[in-house]
Amino acid sequence: MPTFKIYIIPREDWNxxxxxxxxxxxxxxxxxxxxxxxxxxxxxKGTNLEAERLRYSTxxxxxxxxxxxxxxxxxxxxxxxxxxxxxQKKMPFICPSKTHRECYFEMIVSAHVERIAQQNNLxxxxxSSQSHYAINPYGLGTALFPPxxxxxxxxxxxxxxxxxxxxxxxxxxxxxxxxxLIKDIQNIGAGLLEVMEDLDxxxxxxxxxxxxxxxNTKKEITxxxxxxxxxxxxxxxxxxxxIERLSLEIEKSLPxxxxxxxxxxxxxxxxxxxxxxxxxxxSKDSGNIRIVYADGSEAKPxxxxxxVEPTEQTTPELFVLSTALMSMRHLELDSIxxxxxxxxxxxxxxxxxxESDEFCFQYSIKQIEELYKAYEGKPVLLKMYHTGFExxxxxxxxALVLELSSFHRRGWLQVNPYYYRGATNFQPDEVxxx
Numbered sequence: 001m002p003t004f005k006i007y008i009i010p011r012e013d014w015n016x017x018x019x020x021x022x023x024x025x026x027x028x029x030x031x032x033x034x035x036x037x038x039x040x041x042x043x044x045k046g047t048n049l050e051a052e053r054l055r056y057s058t059x060x061x062x063x064x065x066x067x068x069x070x071x072x073x074x075x076x077x078x079x080x081x082x083x084x085x086x087x088q089k090k091m092p093f094i095c096p097s098k099t100h101r102e103c104y105f106e107m108i109v110s111a112h113v114e115r116i117a118q119q120n121n122l123x124x125x126x127x128s129s130q131s132h133y134a135i136n137p138y139g140l141g142t143a144l145f146p147p148x149x150x151x152x153x154x155x156x157x158x159x160x161x162x163x164x165x166x167x168x169x170x171x172x173x174x175x176x177x178x179x180x181l182i183k184d185i186q187n188i189g190a191g192l193l194e195v196m197e198d199l200d201x202x203x204x205x206x207x208x209x210x211x212x213x214x215x216n217t218k219k220e221i222t223x224x225x226x227x228x229x230x231x232x233x234x235x236x237x238x239x240x241x242x243i244e245r246l247s248l249e250i251e252k253s254l255p256x257x258x259x260x261x262x263x264x265x266x267x268x269x270x271x272x273x274x275x276x277x278x279x280x281x282x283s284k285d286s287g288n289i290r291i292v293y294a295d296g297s298e299a300k301p302x303x304x305x306x307x308v309e310p311t312e313q314t315t316p317e318l319f320v321l322s323t324a325l326m327s328m329r330h331l332e333l334d335s336i337x338x339x340x341x342x343x344x345x346x347x348x349x350x351x352x353x354x355e356s357d358e359f360c361f362q363y364s365i366k367q368i369e370e371l372y373k374a375y376e377g378k379p380v381l382l383k384m385y386h387t388g389f390e391x392x393x394x395x396x397x398x399a400l401v402l403e404l405s406s407f408h409r410r411g412w413l414q415v416n417p418y419y420y421r422g423a424t425n426f427q428p429d430e431v432x433x434x
Contacts (some may be wrong), residue, residue: 004195008092029063037055070090136174143194147189150191157178246273260292275429275433278307278309279307301399324390326389333385364400377412400415
């Protein structure tokens with residue numbers, strides 16, 4: 001069951017132009033917080049929602065990472081003790097309704113359902129002709145509450161409490177607790193940011209390829225605007241820094257099955273680094289990392305250090321095939337490749353990024369099986385020309401690891417990634433998956 005943290009953030013941190021000294025966050029944090037606030041206003045306008053929500057999710061993910069580092073749990077809202085915490089460059093947080101966790105989550109879900117009903121002009125209890133964002137931009141289900149928004153949120157809670165009163169006594173108590181908490185935060189002149197932590201993931205078995213998907217995904221994201229599709233930093237120095245950062249994240253996450261956000265770097269960096277974690281290492285952990293994306297959705301975990309490194313031997317002649325990862329992404333590839341692995345029309349649909357990952361994973365398993373049958377298990381080198389879109393990349397290489405781990409079919413398939421460098425120029429990766 002998910003748990004929640006409510007971080008109490010002083011008024012001056014909500015505007016990077018404020019010059020007051022008593023604040024916990026650094027300038028980067030304050031700028032991210034301000035950017036998130038601006039994004040909420042843009043989302044409320046209902047224009048270009050997919051792009052605006054993606055930017056909001058990206059900013060918010062960065063804020064979450066910072067809060068995990070500087071958070072300090074408190075039991076009640078006390079302005080004087082908060083001043084001390086803020087001066088120590090920490091951020092106080094409260095875990096609401098510890099004894100009613102299921103009920104607290106039910107409250108969030110119930111309110112969200114009510115807002116969706118509004119949006120779709122169904123028989124909602126709060127009727128209005130406007131969109132639910134315009135009516136309740138700071139209702140339940142929102143994570144960001146600047147100090148100036150708390151009056152509006154309190155009014156929303158009062159209405160929601162009246163709706164729930166006759167239905168659920170325990171839920172009523174939880175709403176009252178939240179009302180008191182919000183009013184206490186308002187009285188000290190602060191704002192709040194609410195973070196949900198997902199604790200529903202089943203344990204992952206070390207040393208196996210058991211892959212369990214987390215079903216907690218968020219809706220309404222358009223894959224084609226993923227910032228992983230944007231041009232990669234051209235300098236070797238910039239690319240190397242991203243490789244080093246992701247490698248370090250994986251080294252830390254692998255022993256504890258931690259999360260890695262695959263939207264935080266270009267797809268070519270992800271595949272290069274994952275390829276370096278293919279083979280077993282006696283001195284280091286093997287296992288799985290959890291894959292998350294910028295929209296908050298979580299895909300199947302990715303198995304690492306599961307394969308035995310092949311010994312050097314005389315290799316038979318390989319059938320060399322060239323394929324674009326996805327059609328319609330780089331038309332100049334048409335004269336170079338034999339075919340496209342995915343059809344753009346099938347992959348680039350409006351859905352959570354984790355669902356696109358799952359589609360690409362299942363599709364790749366079938367494609368690999370057909371390739372094996374077509375060449376009767378004879379050795380094949382597949383030159384995979386990357387065309388962008390992170391879930392398509394991760395889904396393909398997860399399926400590839402599954403195939404390479406097959407004891408009875410090991411050794412027939414090698415994949416060499418190729419990365420776009422402008423015009424018709426593609427560069428092969430130094431990592432070969434085999």
